[in-house]
Amino acid sequence: MNFPPQLLPPLYDAIFDEVSWATEDEPTEELRSLFKFKFYLLISKMFKPRQSLRKGNPHGNENGDIIYAKPEYEIFHKLSSWSFNFPLRKQLVSPDELKGYQPMGLVMAVEADKISTFRTELKSLVEDP
DSSP: OOOOOHHHHHHHHOOOHHHHHHHSSSSSSHHTTTTTSSSEEEEEEEEHHHHHHHOOTTTTTTTOOOEEESSHHHHHHHOOOEEEEEEEESSSOOOGTEEEEEEEEEEEEEGGHHOOHHHHHHHEEHOOO
16 A cells, blocks of 8 residues: 555566466476466455445446545456445544445456456556556
8 A cells, every 4th residue: 555556567467477377387287277267356445425325226326436445446346257345344434535435345256367458457557647
């Protein structure tokens, strides 16, 4: 959280490169196959307007109502095969600009073959002023 956003692409590259290299570098085929992921499961936090939740629409609307805890989660969410959200039980102290929003948990499944798209979009996000 407390580092420049320009570090995000290299950090995510390192994580996904390590997984990829493990499919080649592990000493046995059995170990290599353990790293041949089909999906990545991500759990994060987001904020939805309380107003859209009261109207009986648990998903908000598609007009950008969601505020993601971290910018890269929006990319993951867009690329996810499926996702769902759930209310968080404990109310955390939120900044004033989030007073009208409900903190929600977000679970996403992203296919492994979409990670290259994620990496490209993350680099574009960070490079845009």
